Amino acid sequence: MANPLQFVQQTRAEIAKVVWPTRREVVLTSSMVFLLSIVTAAFFFLVDFLIRQGLQGILTIFG
Numbered sequence: 029m030a031n032p033l034q035f036v037q038q039t040r041a042e043i044a045k046v047v048w049p050t051r052r053e054v055v056l057t058s059s060m061v062f063l064l065s066i067v068t069a070a071f072f073f074l075v076d077f078l079i080r081q082g083l084q085g086i087l088t089i090f091g
Contacts, residue, residue: 049057
């Protein structure tokens with residue numbers, strides 16, 4: 029079992045190694061996530077629409 033003081037010192041040393049993103053990096057990555065979410069939603073909307081239209085066409089022909 030480690031000494032509590034030694035544990036705190038090691039923890040602080042590890043935290044000092046962390047590289048935090050800049051504000052610009054956060055804004056860019058957040059924008060990319062938002063944009064790709066919109067693109068993905070549009071893609072799945074289009075696929076769903078095409079499948080629905082195809083099934084309705086098939087049911088109209090055979091129904």
